[in-house]
Amino acid sequence: MSDEKKAPVNPLPLKERVKIQRHHMPEQNPQARAHNFQEVNLGYDPELAKSEALRCIACAKPECVKKCPVGVKVREFVDLVVAGDYLGAVAKVREDNVLPAITGRVCPQEEQCELGCVLNKKGSSLAIGHLERFVADYERKTGKLSLPPMAPPTGKRVAIVGSGPAGLTTAGDLIQKGHGVRVFEALHELGGVLVYGIPEFRLPKEIVRQDIDNLRKMGVEFETNVVVGKTVTVDELLNEEGYSAVFVATGAGLPQFLKIPGENLNGVYSANEFLTRVNLMRAYQFPEYDEPVYDVRGKDIAVFGGGNTAMDAVRTSLRLGAKNAYLIYRRSEKEMPARAEEVQHAKEEGVQFVMLTNPAEFVGEGGWLKAVRCSKMELGEPDASGRRRPVAIAGSEYEIPISMAIVAVGTTANPLVQSSTPDLATNKWGYISADQDSLRTSKKAVFAGGDIVTGGATVILAMEAGRKAAKSIHEWLTTGVWETEKVEA
Amino acid sequence: MFPILSAKFLAPGIKRFSIEAPRIARKQQAGQFVIVRLHDHGERIPLTIACSDAERGTIDLIVQSIGKTTHMMNSLEAGGAILDVVGPLGKPSEVKQWGTVVVIGGGVGTAIALPTAAAMKKAGNKVISIIGGRTKELVLLEDEVKEVSDLTYITTDDGSYGDKGLVTDKLKHLIQNGVKVDLVLAIGPVPMMRAVANVTREERIHTIVSLNSIMVDGTGMCGGCRVSIDGKSEFACVDGPEFDAHKVDFDIMAARNRMYREQECASLARFQESQKEMATATGAKAQ
Numbered sequence: 001m002s003d004e005k006k007a008p009v010n011p012l013p014l015k016e017r018v019k020i021q022r023h024h025m026p027e028q029n030p031q032a033r034a035h036n037f038q039e040v041n042l043g044y045d046p047e048l049a050k051s052e053a054l055r056c057i058a059c060a061k062p063e064c065v066k067k068c069p070v071g072v073k074v075r076e077f078v079d080l081v082v083a084g085d086y087l088g089a090v091a092k093v094r095e096d097n098v099l100p101a102i103t104g105r106v107c108p109q110e111e112q113c114e115l116g117c118v119l120n121k122k123g124s125s126l127a128i129g130h131l132e133r134f135v136a137d138y139e140r141k142t143g144k145l146s147l148p149p150m151a152p153p154t155g156k157r158v159a160i161v162g163s164g165p166a167g168l169t170t171a172g173d174l175i176q177k178g179h180g181v182r183v184f185e186a187l188h189e190l191g192g193v194l195v196y197g198i199p200e201f202r203l204p205k206e207i208v209r210q211d212i213d214n215l216r217k218m219g220v221e222f223e224t225n226v227v228v229g230k231t232v233t234v235d236e237l238l239n240e241e242g243y244s245a246v247f248v249a250t251g252a253g254l255p256q257f258l259k260i261p262g263e264n265l266n267g268v269y270s271a272n273e274f275l276t277r278v279n280l281m282r283a284y285q286f287p288e289y290d291e292p293v294y295d296v297r298g299k300d301i302a303v304f305g306g307g308n309t310a311m312d313a314v315r316t317s318l319r320l321g322a323k324n325a326y327l328i329y330r331r332s333e334k335e336m337p338a339r340a341e342e343v344q345h346a347k348e349e350g351v352q353f354v355m356l357t358n359p360a361e362f363v364g365e366g367g368w369l370k371a372v373r374c375s376k377m378e379l380g381e382p383d384a385s386g387r388r389r390p391v392a393i394a395g396s397e398y399e400i401p402i403s404m405a406i407v408a409v410g411t412t413a414n415p416l417v418q419s420s421t422p423d424l425a426t427n428k429w430g431y432i433s434a435d436q437d438s439l440r441t442s443k444k445a446v447f448a449g450g451d452i453v454t455g456g457a458t459v460i461l462a463m464e465a466g467r468k469a470a471k472s473i474h475e476w477l478t479t480g481v482w483e484t485e486k487v488e489a
Numbered sequence: 490m491f492p493i494l495s496a497k498f499l500a501p502g503i504k505r506f507s508i509e510a511p512r513i514a515r516k517q518q519a520g521q522f523v524i525v526r527l528h529d530h531g532e533r534i535p536l537t538i539a540c541s542d543a544e545r546g547t548i549d550l551i552v553q554s555i556g557k558t559t560h561m562m563n564s565l566e567a568g569g570a571i572l573d574v575v576g577p578l579g580k581p582s583e584v585k586q587w588g589t590v591v592v593i594g595g596g597v598g599t600a601i602a603l604p605t606a607a608a609m610k611k612a613g614n615k616v617i618s619i620i621g622g623r624t625k626e627l628v629l630l631e632d633e634v635k636e637v638s639d640l641t642y643i644t645t646d647d648g649s650y651g652d653k654g655l656v657t658d659k660l661k662h663l664i665q666n667g668v669k670v671d672l673v674l675a676i677g678p679v680p681m682m683r684a685v686a687n688v689t690r691e692e693r694i695h696t697i698v699s700l701n702s703i704m705v706d707g708t709g710m711c712g713g714c715r716v717s718i719d720g721k722s723e724f725a726c727v728d729g730p731e732f733d734a735h736k737v738d739f740d741i742m743a744a745r746n747r748m749y750r751e752q753e754c755a756s757l758a759r760f761q762e763s764q765k766e767m768a769t770a771t772g773a774k775a776q
Contacts, residue, residue, distance in 0.1 A: 186708050188526055188533075188573040196710075225575040227708055231512050253710040257722060264717055264741050266748045273711035281532065281705065287759055290532035290557060291705070292752035367744030414709055416727070 009083045014057055022124040023052045030348040034318050037200045037284060040345060041105070041133075046086070049134040052127050053081035055119060063116030064128060069464035070169075072096045074113055074128055081131055087144060090135040094148060098172035098215070099165065099463065101140060101207045104133025106198060107460045108339050140210055147218055151178035156477045159184060159243040161228045161417060164192025165459045166249035166450030168212065169466025170473070171220045177474050181219070182243075184226040189280060192251055194459070196280040197272070199312050201319070205279075229416030234424070238445055245445045245473045248424075248432060249466065252451035253414040257407055258304065262362030267294055267369030271305070271313045271408035278316050294404050297321035302328050302372060302400065304359055305408030306336035311343065313406045314351050325351050326400065330358040330377050330390040354400075358392060362405060371399045411456050421446070431455060435483070438472040439465065444482050447473055490570040494547060500626045502554040503597055504563045505539070511546030513538070513576045519604035520582030520699065520731055523548065524707040526573040527561055534558050535704045535726070537601040538577060548574075551600035551629070557756040564764075578707045579730045582697075584608040588671035589615045591663065592638070593656050593685055595677020596622050599629045601699055602676040607637040609674075615639050617668070619659045621677075625650035657684045670694050675734065679743045686734035696734035700725045703746060717741045 010017065026042040027033075033040050044052065056078045064074040072093055080089035093100045109129035117125035139145060157180035160167045168191075171181045189195050191208040216222065226232060228250075237243045255270035257263050274293065277283040281291035301322045303314040306329040318325045327346065329336060332355050336343065347353065356377040363371040376396035379388035413430040425433040425442035432441055432448040439447045449465030451457055476482065495507040513523060522537045539549040554560045565571070582605040590609045594602040599620045610616045618638040622628040623646045635641045642659050643651025652659060656677075664670060673696040675685040682698040689696040702714035702725040709727035716725050717738035723729065 186575065187706060188575070225573050226512065227575060227578065230576065230578055230708075231516060253708075255710070255712045257712065257715075264715060264722060264738075264745065266744055270712040273705060273713040276705055276711050282530075286752065287756050289530045290756060292532075292749045292756070294748075295752070367741070367747070416708060 009079045010054060010056065010058065012054055017055050017057055018119065018122045020051065020055045022055070022119075022127055023048050023130075025127070025130050030345075030350075033201065034315075034349040035321075037319055039204055040201050043137055044130055044134040046084075046134075046138070049081055049086075049131060050084065053078050053131060056082070056126050057118060059118055063118070064113040064126070067112045067116035068096075069112065069460050070096045070467055072113070072132070077135065078126070078128070078131060081135065086135050086138040087142070090139045091148075093132060093135065096467075097463065098169055099211050100132055101136035102165070102194060102203060102211060103460055103463070104129055104136050105203050105207070106458075108458060110340060112460070140207070145214060145217070147214075148176055150176055150218070153180070154178040154477065156180065156244045157182065157242060158473055158477070159237045159241070159246045160249060161234075161246065162186075162192055162249040162251060162450075162452075163190040163212075163222065164249060164251050164450065164462060165194060166251075166462040166466040166469070167192070167247065168215060169463040170247050170249065170449075170470045172215055172218065173467060173470030174473060175215070175218045175220050177470070179474070179477060180221075182221040182223060184228055184232075185222065185224045186227040187280065188224050190222055190224065196276045197309065197312070199275065199279055199316050201315070202312065227416060229418075229420040234417060234421045234443075234446060244477055245447065247439075247469050247473060248417050248441070248446065248448040248452060249450045249462070249469075250414055250417055250452045251462075252411040252431075252456040254412045255407070256410050256412060258359060258409060260359060260361055262364055262369070263407075265362050265364040265369040266367050267403055268362055268405045269294070269407065271303070271309045271406050272411065274313055274406045275309070275316065278320070284316075284320060293320070296404050298323050299403045300324040300326070300401060301404040301406070302326040302354075302402045303406045303408055304328050305410070306331065306338055307408065307410070308338045308342055310406075310408035311338045311346050313408050315346050315349060317404070317406070318349055318351065322404075326354050326402070327351050328354045328357050328359065328372075328374065328400075330356065331387060332356055332379065335387045356390065358390065359405075360397060363399065369403055369405055371401045372405060373397055373399050411451075413452055413455075417452075429455070437468065438475075438483060439469045440472065440476075440483055445476070490572060491574040493565055493567055493569045493571065495567045496565060496569075498563075499551065499629055502563065503627075503629065504552050504554075505600075506550045506552065506562075506565075507547050508550060508571060508574060509546055510548050510574050510576075513574065514541040514546045514548050515543045517541040517548060517577040518581035519584060519608040521577035521579050522707070522730060523550070523574050523576030524578065524704065525550075525562070525571055527558060527565075528572055531572065532558055533573075533705055533707070535578070535701065535707055535730075537699070537701075537730075538604070539600045540604055540607075551597060553597040556753045557760040560757065560760060575707065578726060580728070582608060582674075582731055584612050586613050587695075589617065589669060590672045590674065591660065591670050592616060592618045592634075593660065593673065593675040593677070593681075594618070594620045594629075594634070595656060595675075595681040596627055597629065598675075598677030598681070598699075599634065602674060603630055603633055603637070605674055606634065610637045610639075614672075617663065617670075618642070619644065619656045621645065621656040621659075621681075623647065655684070656681060657688050660685065660688055664688075664692055664694075672697065673734075674698075679739055679746065682734060682737075683739040686737070686739070690735050697731050698734040698737060699730045700732060700737070700742060701730070701746075702726075702742070703748060716745075
């Protein structure tokens with residue numbers, strides 16, 4: 001391998017490389033995909049992948065690696081793609097990221113690795129995400145998983161609370177260091193937000209299952225149907241069940257509502273409920289699956305919010321057969337936190353964007369939602385988030401007839417673990433206080449990371465926290481020294 | 490998998506299960522519930538825990554056949570198993586010395602009220618129980634209720650057993666006869682709980698109801714079970730399931746429980762059709 005590295009793998013001179021245009025991700029046709037739950041992005045084939053990889057100019061100090069929250073060795077894995085060694089490439093990715101098929105699909109690469117790419121100056125960045133996805137999918141299709149080397153067993157056991165991206169990453173890192181790892185999940189299926197939140201058409205559940213199976217093959221144990229805080233407490237895990245450390249990665253799962261009249265009408269959902277019914281419980285296959293969801297066929301619906309969850313919800317509604325699907329957001333499109341790709345996909349599929357509009361009341365009839373009364377907004381001075389604050393225009397109220405509304409305005413901390421662990425410090429919003437680098441909490445042997453510390457963020461940031469946690473937990477298990485620096489509540 | 494150790498009908502369509510679930514059995518307190526999912530295409534439904542045995546590692550559930558899942562569950566027998574059982578969920582009942590506690594159970598609600606009645610008795614309260622049903626065979630758990638109550642009254646809508654009338658008639662009667670009631674706990678169908686709340690509101694008697702909202706996860710994640718309490722939305726799964734009856738908006742509660750009525754009926758019809766077909770096929774084979 002090291003010999004290969006010395007000889008330049010890429011046969012093209014730099015001048016030629018920058019002439020190649022970025023290869024677009026092949027996609028399902030928008031008209032067709034708006035009515036099915038199959039994946040929108042189809043993935044590169046080897047030819048496209050190789051041709052895309054040839055664009056990399058192999059910077060001496062690659063910004064892409066620096067901009068990746070988990071530090072994936074982009075240049076090295078792309079080199080291996082150029083060389084046609086796809087399995088070697090995914091092994092290289094896995095050194096820093098145990099969930100490559102997932103991040104290759106849902107990471108906001110345009111704000112991270114690809115933002116750092118020098119090729120942006122020549123038009124568009126290297127499609128790093130698409131390449132990562134390609135090598136992970138290639139590996140899955142060949143079924144030739146090469147497990148990383150494992151350290152001898154240490155005899156220590158770690159309990160991980162939550163099987164979302166943070167918990168899974170920590171589990172993968174710790175098991176490689178020889179520690180026993182058991183992951184507790186409240187739901188009946190593993191994966192957390194990856195299975196209840198992100199829709200099938202963006203992240204097929206089969207892919208999540210595969211990555212979890214790989215962790216199982218590495219020796220990670222999983223126990224579903226355990227609500228830590230109810231079924232068992234953190235103290236019991238430490239004192240009675242023999243765990244030397246607990247990592248709390250429960251996510252930000254509590255839905256926020258708009259707190260406007262009519263919110264309890266039938267037909268008004270939190271995005272969490274709507275997506276959980278459709279994704280986790282597969283209500284889109286009702287009555288083959290038992291869990292129902294409101295039947296939107298031929299009806300008009302609206303989603304409130306501007307993030308990725310809002311995009312997921314509105315695109316899911318279209319697939320369930322909604323006639324008109326509105327995305328209602330109180331600021332302008334520029335301020336929307338959703339990924340550009342998601343916004344574009346939503347528009348192509350026929351979602352109608354209603355910007356600078358704020359709901360004031362849900363109007364019902366006989367207990368069922370009939371319409372939403374909205375105000376037109378204009379942008380005023382910037383607020384604490386740096387975005388211009390939307391202000392209602394007087395006398396602009398009007399009604400939009402809808403029979404389903406989905407509220408996707410964010411989530412907060414689920415208090416179950418905190419309220420059952422009295423010596424675990426939290427901040428004023430109920431999130432767990434943890435040291436930024438060590439992820440140690442106020443309670444000895446307890447670590448926390450991901451959304452339950454930061455509030456709702458992205459899969460890759462949760463994975464970054466997972467990596468940090470694993471490193472810090474390993475340190476605690478090997479040294480037995482608990483930092484005395486106080487974690488501020 | 491959670492093995493079913495015993496399963497027997499208490500009344501037509503109402504079955505009692507003893508299920509091996511050691512983690513839950515160790516933790517269960519009166520008033521709490523579990524979420525079950527029967528098979529890998531199944532929905533998640535909440536069921537209140539009737540009692541638990543920490544030593545044996547079992548919990549008891551009492552299930553009334555209403556929709557597809559409950560019908561399917563009631564077709565299970567000892568030796569079978571349930572795919573997923575998670576809990577104990579929800580806040581436990583507020584058990585303390587109230588004085589005189591009237592426990593009202595309507596139909597299968599009696600099963601849900603029983604553990605709280607027992608806990609109230611143990612905490613030193615005088616427990617008066619009123620259990621009602623449409624007809625004699627729907628009066629459940631009479632012996633168990635009597636065991637934990639100082640006084641037990643039975644009512645049936647058709648007068649086939651106990652007093653003819655509603656549980657609220659009996660409650661009014663007690664109050665009119667000067668019984669000083671410190672707390673009423675009412676568990677049963679929404680119209681019954683609403684009627685009890687109306688009686689006790691005038692008398693200013695603190696009243697608790699246990700709300701059986703539609704739930705998915707049962708941990709506060711989806712908000713589908715939200716109920717309006719004093720004009721504010723709360724989640725039955727984590728803020729309840731027990732609430733101050735005088736603050737509950739029963740209209741919203743009843744409407745929200747009808748949300749999936751159409752799908753529920755279709756699902757049940759489809760299930761019963763498949764059961765019939767299976768029975769016919771088995772019958773044909775036997776011939």
